[in-house]
Amino acid sequence: MYYPDPEKGPWVGIERVPAPPGAVDVVALRVRGVSMEPVYRNGDLLYIHQHDGWDVESCIGKDCVVELAAGQVYVKRLERHNGKMRLVSHNHPVMNDAAVVWASPIEWVKRA
Numbered sequence: 038m039y040y041p042d043p044e045k046g047p048w049v050g051i052e053r054v055p056a057p058p059g060a061v062d063v064v065a066l067r068v069r070g071v072s073m074e075p076v077y078r079n080g081d082l083l084y085i086h087q088h089d090g091w092d093v094e095s096c097i098g099k100d101c102v103v104e105l106a107a108g109q110v111y112v113k114r115l116e117r118h119n120g121k122m123r124l125v126s127h128n129h130p131v132m133n134d135a136a137v138v139w140a141s142p143i144e145w146v147k148r149a
Contacts, residue, residue: 056084060084060145062086063085064084064086065083065147066082066112067082068080068081071128072127073113076100077100077112077146080149081146082147083112083146084144084145084146085141086144093122096141098115099114100113100114101140102143103124103135103137104139104140112143113125115137121135122134
């Protein structure tokens with residue numbers, strides 16, 4: 038996962054928020070929607086570590102920020118089912134056969 042300079046390209050105008058105490062190399066994403074309520078609510082900030090080369094297999098069974106091959110980014114629990122990846126929500130149908138590009142476990146949550 039690569040995060041370009043926030044002052045250039047598609048990241049221009051992004052919201053900047055403070056990192057959790059003692060955290061380094063983190064990125065925050067704001068939840069939009071209700072598919073993972075009551076665990077993650079609309080407006081919550083989810084913090085993940087920023088680095089290259091995530092091991093998707095190590096994320097199985099965890100709540101993660103996940104990017105699919107088509108470019109969508111979701112907050113879901115990552116599971117393996119019948120040898121394929123699937124994304125599980127609390128309030129949304131399961132997404133089977135997900136083409137996961139990267140996944141990063143959620144490390145911190147700041148409630149909206």
